[in-house]
Amino acid sequence: MHPIHSPESPSRAGRSDRLPLVVWTGLAALLLLGAQLRWRYLRTISLYVDEFTTLWAAERIQKIGVPRMPSGVLYTRGILASYLEAGFLALFGDTYTVGRLPSLLLGLATIGVIFWCGKQAWNARVGILAAAGLTLLPEAIVWSGRARFYALFQLLALLTAWALFAALTTLEPARERRRLALFALLFWLALFTQEQIILLYPALLLAMLLWRGPRYLLRPGVMAVNLICLGGIAARFLMEKLGQPGYFETIQSTRPYMGLVFDVQGAWQTYAPLLIAPARLPWTIAGLLALGVALVLWGQMRSLEKLPRFHQATLFFALQFGFVFLVMLTLVGTTWRDARYLFFVQPFWLLCGAAGMVWLIDRLLTQENMRWAVTGVTALVLLALFWQPARSTLAQQVEGYDRVFAYVADVRQPGEVVLSPQPPACAQVLGECDYYAIQHGYEEYVIQRDGELIDRWSGAPLLQSAEELTGLLEEAPGVWFVSDSLRLATRYDAAFLRVLIQQFDIAYSERGVLALYAAGARSAPEMTEERELATPLVLGPLALAGWAYSPPRAGGAFHVTLIWQGAGAIDRQYNTSLRLINEAGGRLAQADGPPARGIIPTTLFFATPLPDPKVLELPADLPPGRYGLEIVVYDVATSEAAGAPQVIEWIDLE
Template identity: 30%
Template sequence: MTPGPFALKQRPAWWQQPVLWLMPLLLLGFWLRLSYLLGSVYFYDEFISMLAAVMTAQKGVPILPSGLFYDHGLLFSYLSGGLVALLGFKEEIARWPVLWLSVVTIAAYYLAARRLFDSVLAGILAAALAALDETSILWGGRARMYTPAHLFVLLTSAWFLLGTLQRPTPRTRYLALLFLAAALFSHTMTFLILPPLALLLVLFTWLYGRGWLRQPRLWQEAAVGLVIVALALTVVAGGMNKPSAKVIVQPEPSAVAPPPLGLGFLRGFIWPGLEWDRFDNLVGFFEEPPYDWLRPIIGLALLLAGYRLLRRQAKFGDVALLFLALFLALVIFEMGALLTDAWSKSRYVFIPALPGFLLLSAGSLAHLLSLPMALAEKLGQPALKSVWLKGGVMLAGVALVAMMWGSRAWNVAQAQGTGDYNTAFAYVKANWQPGDRLMTTHPAAAYLYLGFCDYYANQVSASVFRDEGEDNALVDRYAASRLVDSVEQLNAILGQGQRLWFVVDEQRLYERFEPFFTQQILAQMDLVEQTGATYIFRSRPYPTPVPAQPAVRLEANFGNMIRLEGYHLDPAALAPDGTLPLGLYWRLTGAPTRQLKVFVQLRNAQGQIVAQADHFLLEGLLTREAWDAWQQKGEWLRDTADLSLSLPLPAAGEPYRLYMGFYDPKTLERVPVMGDKSGENAVVIELPPVEAAR
């Protein structure tokens, strides 16, 4: 019987209602990202983005205090800057636009996968993957441009595919161009999607469908696309990457090589090569948790799609799978083969490559989970059973994603910060005195919270301006702080008699400086506060540099772990407060099994302790990574002990002797000295009368 003209349209089955599945995933994704956002765990570069947002709120453009036009993440700078202009600056407010864009990204994954694979199941699985992906949660709560770039790479690639090979319409392609513009103005890494998209569109147009090429006014669309790319390149070439915008201290070879294609702004970004170590971390990103379990699923689905394509039974979903797989492979190849080390770090995979991987994963899962439903239809199962089967498959797919990623997503969302550069500079501000000066490895954060920064400390990887002032000094690119990149400069600043604050995180205390520079910091400054992994040092009242070489050589082996090879004691360095610094020169020979304390005792002829300076090596701040690096290089570990003396020392106490060694502070057991002659596992140094008398 044929239905009448007024017959009611059959409502979709319950499992086909997107709201039923999508809303809980959106709420879950929002909660996970909000929890991380409020946990106050910060990525180092967030403070640069927040400074750009504040400058945008104040000036209308992201021009930093140094005068630099900050073109990285223009879209984020304006979104976050607009909110800061309305509500004032707080870290949470600066992060808020990214949170919302990250939630929108979950919905965008649903929409893209739903259309590409013509499957509600694929759409829901894509949304579930996006909601629970730990990398998406991290970047979805950070004040950086990664999430906007990720979102618009996803939309650009999906809509170009839809607008050319599935249902070719100018409207869809113009939307794709709009998304492309948003992507290119979100992050420089998004330029990488252009060659793979162009190449694959040519290939799949030739193999699958050429109908869209016969549509009118394609030249107009091409012209719009060229204008968008040209404008984005102009901004990049005229912003942070323009040749005059930076001078690199100790540059990598890629930074001083002739610019690719003669374009100066590509220097430091493009550095071709095909060595495997350039690809290892990029491929490894998908070989380890949380993505490893998806690879065999993708492989099986691609085999099925290829089989259907060879038998000319392929649907558009199969074509989309193959397109995304090739797109992902080409982007990874580009990152490894073309980019410098600085731009091919695994964290950048999130922007141009992860959208394709998650779409590919969702489509592959949907393909495999649909097999039972296809089998049920072939067997002629009743409609009611088929509906419940399809709903059960949908639930099983979401449950599988939750089982594999749920605990990891929870752990990321529950991370709680214990302090960072924001709280460190708050401490400096609360204890600031007139005449104080500030040095840091993070001038952008200093300016964000204090409104100034005097010195930028970096010996290894500083990207700086050549100041146009009379002295033509090097200054950092964000706050125009004078660069300090030598021990001589550091000692000169410390010797001026004004209090100097130094704010640095644990990692950069060792990675951004040569060992001698780090040791000078620890010899002349006190650790007055630690907030999270960020240290706050303040210069001592009478800072005294530790010499590069010992004045007196000696040899003492402590348990084949560390050797004392010399010391330096200069009576003329006696401070007005009676403090005399003793420089100890250690050589690392083995791995430490526990944290040991150094004892230094000055004894008189009667064996009485006149002064004592027990301490941990380098104030207990020496990391295992730094220990291993210095040991491999054969570096001195220059340590200092401050002896507090009551002068004058009585001559009757001569000869005075120094007793030095190690002990376990928990058990008070001393570390054995090889060939010990003191009878108490200590190195004994008899001081000349002229030194003791001082």
């Protein structure tokens, strides 16, 4: 077995002069690859809905100096990133590309910084492997291409942890003081980028205790640093309370950030893919290997300070990642479970994984050149494993609110009003949003002003009933309703959706977002007969809950509205066909089309009953008699019926 050399080991002195050039060339290649992938994402993927709020906050900073929104509320989330965005927009122009550019540059900087941290704490081979992993990490590509604060937050979290590790492992008092001061500064910057850094603070305190003992925490300089950090936490909380009155209390009452959840199985299902997906499993196994080796050596030596720096770094960064991961598994509220909330500690996971791989290589090989060669091959294998997931990220389009609102901005006429469940996107593109139209899940996004509920950011009044929507249709010369299909299917009740489906037409649709338009209220046909089934009639993937129809007349339009629900999970689009047949089964009239007029796809049909209006043009020479209403549900892609035609009613034509 071969000894492990720490970064200060004499074995480094014998390295060939070519190796530094190889290292920097490899890092440059990774940065170029990372830049190309992130640039493609930046240029081709629509804006994520939260990006509009960040960009709008940056625009407010340019206008009034602070991210105070038209509602009067201060946008505190990612406030440091908002100022950075504002600077870029002011210098280089107000475009989506410019707004996303800071994240791209910060993401690339993090690749460089993770290499530097790996090189300083372990050795350059750990740094280059970790940099390779971060280059193609799919979520790093995503957040480096979006106008949000996650790229900045990840960089600051990495630097914060590094500064403390460097302070704890130095023997020079002056350098230790400088690094502790840097740690406090970086912690403040991270705190005002994303308050989630608070989750890391207990692990950082624990590291101080483990590395230096209880007395270390009582040193005046160390106490001052921790008081500065605690003061930052208090200041951040105070800014939240004053800038967004009532927001914290509303969140805690509706979907709390933290609590004694202990739903480890449910949380594991959310976060496990980040660790055990095929491309990621080698990193996790190698990280556990590195941690196991370091723990064994720590147990043998009984002192962290006596461990080689290589293993100290493994224990330190594994502690940071492990603590946050444990909190996410056990204490974070179920509605806040999202892979992005682990993004800021993923560099620690990559560094520990890289350390395990390098440790194994060093145990198998003694010659430095061979170690570098195998490390290079390992980096290529790791890049190959991440290549397909990284490319898939570039093909995963998001909701096209940017494109649909741009269309509305081009064609909207004076006096026409715009409604949306995404008022920040609406206001950022159009300059204002007339109404925040939503019925379910709006509580944390509204505040009360002058006796009415308004959107927390745009100040748009809340519109939450079918009656309000109907009244608006009667008053305004034109009404635009912009929403994605998922929100349409899940945030409104049956009465509201009935008005939308019957009164609005699809004016434009792209990337899952619809621009619905109504030029005033249209009169509804008189329905003289209505049927409601106690038990819905299942027709393939859909269930018929009822129907209504107008009086049938030869030579006239026969209006029939079918009411559908989902009979279960639906994985494709189905259309419906309504036929008028005679007693012999002959087809006399037919109307085909998507239920809900295509406004909600059948893949999003759930328990809410949705109307399917059809119009049968009856022949002028249709004789009196008995006729059947026959329906068929069929797969749009294959035209294959989902079952036999079903006659739902026989009617008499006089």
